[in-house]
Amino acid sequence: xxxxxxxxxxxxxxxxxxxxxxxxxxxxxxxxxxxxxxxxxxxxxxxxxxxxxxxxxxxxxxxxxxxxxxxxxxxxxxxxxxxxxxxxxxxxxxxxxxxxxxxxxxxxxxxxxxxxxxxxxxxxxxxxxxxxxxxxxxxxxxxxxxxxxxxxxxxxxxxxxxxxxxxxxxxxxxxxxxxxxxxxxxxxxxxxxxxxxxxxxxxxxxxxxxxxxxxxxxxxxxxxxxxxxxxxxxxxxx
Amino acid sequence: xxxxxxxxxxxxxxxxxxxxxxxxxxxxxxxxxxxxxxxxxxxxxxxxxxxxxxxxxxxxxxxxxxxxxxxxxxxxxxxxxxxxxxxxxxxxxxxxxxxxxxxxxxxxxxxxxxxxxxxxxxxxxxxxxxxxxxxxxxxxxxxxxxxxxxxxxxxxxxxxxxxxxxxxxxxxxxxxxxxxxxxxxxxxxxxxxxxxxxxxxxxxxxxxxxxxxxxxxxxxxxxxxxxxxxxxxxxxxx
DNA sequence: TAAATAGTGTCTCTTAGACAGTATATG
DNA sequence: CATATACTGTCTAAGAGACACTATTTA
Numbered sequence: 001x002x003x004x005x006x007x008x009x010x011x012x013x014x015x016x017x018x019x020x021x022x023x024x025x026x027x028x029x030x031x032x033x034x035x036x037x038x039x040x041x042x043x044x045x046x047x048x049x050x051x052x053x054x055x056x057x058x059x060x061x062x063x064x065x066x067x068x069x070x071x072x073x074x075x076x077x078x079x080x081x082x083x084x085x086x087x088x089x090x091x092x093x094x095x096x097x098x099x100x101x102x103x104x105x106x107x108x109x110x111x112x113x114x115x116x117x118x119x120x121x122x123x124x125x126x127x128x129x130x131x132x133x134x135x136x137x138x139x140x141x142x143x144x145x146x147x148x149x150x151x152x153x154x155x156x157x158x159x160x161x162x163x164x165x166x167x168x169x170x171x172x173x174x175x176x177x178x179x180x181x182x183x184x185x186x187x188x189x190x191x192x193x194x195x196x197x198x199x200x201x202x203x204x205x206x207x208x209x210x211x212x213x214x215x216x217x218x219x220x221x222x223x224x225x226x227x228x229x230x231x232x233x234x235x236x237x238x
Numbered sequence: 239x240x241x242x243x244x245x246x247x248x249x250x251x252x253x254x255x256x257x258x259x260x261x262x263x264x265x266x267x268x269x270x271x272x273x274x275x276x277x278x279x280x281x282x283x284x285x286x287x288x289x290x291x292x293x294x295x296x297x298x299x300x301x302x303x304x305x306x307x308x309x310x311x312x313x314x315x316x317x318x319x320x321x322x323x324x325x326x327x328x329x330x331x332x333x334x335x336x337x338x339x340x341x342x343x344x345x346x347x348x349x350x351x352x353x354x355x356x357x358x359x360x361x362x363x364x365x366x367x368x369x370x371x372x373x374x375x376x377x378x379x380x381x382x383x384x385x386x387x388x389x390x391x392x393x394x395x396x397x398x399x400x401x402x403x404x405x406x407x408x409x410x411x412x413x414x415x416x417x418x419x420x421x422x423x424x425x426x427x428x429x430x431x432x433x434x435x436x437x438x439x440x441x442x443x444x445x446x447x448x449x450x451x452x453x454x455x456x457x458x459x460x461x462x463x464x465x466x467x468x469x470x471x472x473x474x475x476x
Numbered sequence: 477t478a479a480a481t482a483g484t485g486t487c488t489c490t491t492a493g494a495c496a497g498t499a500t501a502t503g
Numbered sequence: 504c505a506t507a508t509a510c511t512g513t514c515t516a517a518g519a520g521a522c523a524c525t526a527t528t529t530a
Binding site for chain 1: 479480481482483484485
C-alpha cells in the first residue's frame with residue numbers, strides 16, 4: 001500500500017506500526033482513577049500498560065481509541081470524552097518493533113469497571129503517575145504523568161471537568177471533580193460563585209438532587225453549558 | 239520488521255507510513271509568518287503544504303521534525319524551538335496511501351528565509367489560517383489554524399514567546415511578539431509590569447539596546463528566565 | 477435538637493487596566 | 504525644539520479568597 005509513496009524505496013525509511021494507547025480516567029469515591037491492563041506481549045510480563053490497539057487500515061485514530069476502550073470495558077460512546085494527548089515515537093520504545101503510539105486521554109462520566117475476562121485494574125491516577133518506570137510496560141510510565149498533567153491543566157481553562165460527571169450534576173459534584181484532580185480543597189462558596197459567573201460553563205437544570213446520607217440541603221441541578229474554553233479560567237494557585 | 243508484532247497477521251491491520259509536518263513560524267516586521275512549501279507529490283500541484291518528511295527507522299519524531307526544517311532552510315538547532323502539536327491520521331488524508339502525520343509547531347528566533355532551490359514561501363500566519371481548504375495540500379488546511387491557535391493559547395501560560403526572539407531582547411520586542419501573535423495592541427507600561435512581576439519569565443541582562451531610527455530611550459536587555467509555565471499567566475481578554 | 481451540605485452576603489487584598497508623568501534617545 | 508520609545512507612579516474597578524450567615528436536609 002505504501003509503495004506508491006515516492007520515498008518508499010529510500011533506504012532507512014519503512015513503515016512503522018501505528019498504535020493508540022488510552023489513559024482512561026474517572027472519578028470514584030472522590031478520587032481520580034486510571035484504568036490499566038496487562039499487555040498481551042510476553043516480554044512485558046509483570047508490568048501494567050494503558051489499553052492500546054493497533055490502528056486498522058480504514059479506521060481513524062479516534063475510532064481506534066474508542067475501540068481500545070470499549071473492547072476492554074463496555075463503555076458506550078456518549079459516556080466517554082476522548083481527547084488526543086500526544087504521540088510517542090522513540091525508536092526503541094517497543095522492544096519488538098518500531099511502534100509509533102498516539103496517546104489519548106479518555107474521561108468517563110461513570111466509574112471504570114475492571115473486566116473479569118481481560119486482566120485489568122483501576123488505580124489512583126496520582127499514585128500511578130509516581131510509579132517507578134519498571135512497573136509499566138513500554139514507555140507508559142512517561143505517558144501516565146503526561147496525561148494527568150494535561151487533565152490538571154485543562155481543568156483550568158476548559159469545561160473538561162463536566163466530562164467526568166453524569167448529567168445533570170450538582171455544583172458540589174463538580175467541585176469534587178476539581179478537588180480530586182488537583183488534590184486540593186476548595187471553598188464551596190467561592191467555587192460556586194466562580195462557576196456560575198463564568199459564561200457558558202454550566203446552565204441551571206430543573207429540580208434538585210436529593211440530599212446524601214449525611215443530610216444537607218438539596219442541591220440544584222446543572223447541565224454543561226455550551227462553552228469549551230472558560231473565560232475567565234478556573235485558576236488554581238501555586 | 240513489524241512481523242514480530244503479534245497482530246501483524248490480523249486482517250485489516252498493516253503498517254502505515256509515518257510522517258512529520260512542521261508549522262514553522264517567526265516574527266518578521268511585527269507580523270507572525272509561516273513557512274510553506276510546494277509538495278513533491280504531483281497530485282497536489284498548485285497547493286501549498288507544510289514542510290514534511292517521513293520518519294526514518296532509527297529516528298525520533300523530534301529529529302524528523304528538525305530534519306524537515308533544516309533541509310528546507312539552513313536553520314540550526316538552538317534558534318528553533320520544536321513542540322509537538324497533534325497527530326493527524328484520517329484514513330483518506332493522503333490520497334496515495336495511509337499516512338499518519340505528527341504535526342509540529344516550530345518557533346524560530348529569526349525571520350524565516352525562503353530557499354531558492356526548493357520552492358518555498360513565507361506568508362502571514364493569520365492569513366494562511368483563513369485560506370480555503372483547496373489552497374493547501376492534504377489536510378494541511380486543518381493543521382495551520384490548529385498551530386496558530388495553539389501558539390496563541392500557549393503565549394498565555396508559557397514563556398513560549400521568548401522562543402520567537404533572539405537573546406537578549408527588550409521588553410518592547412517581547413511585547414511586539416504578543417501583539418503580532420494575538421493581533422492586539424498592549425499597553426507598554428502594564429505589559430512591562432506584568433512580565434517583570436511574573437517569576438522566572440525574564441531576567442535582566444547587562445547593558446541596553448540602542449534606540450531605533452525613530453529615537454526613544456534605549457531599552458534594557460533581558461534574557462529568558464528559567465520558567466516554562468507562567469504564574470500568573472499573561473491573560474488576554476476577550 | 478446537632479451536624480451536614482447548599483447557597484448568599486460581605487469584607488479585604490491583590491491585580492489589571494487606564495493614563496499621567498518622567499527619562500533618554502533621534503532628527 | 505518636537506517626537507518617539509522606555510520606564511515609573513497612581514488611581515480605579517474587578518476578581519479571588521476568607522469567612523459569617525441563612526436555608527434545608529438527615530439522624
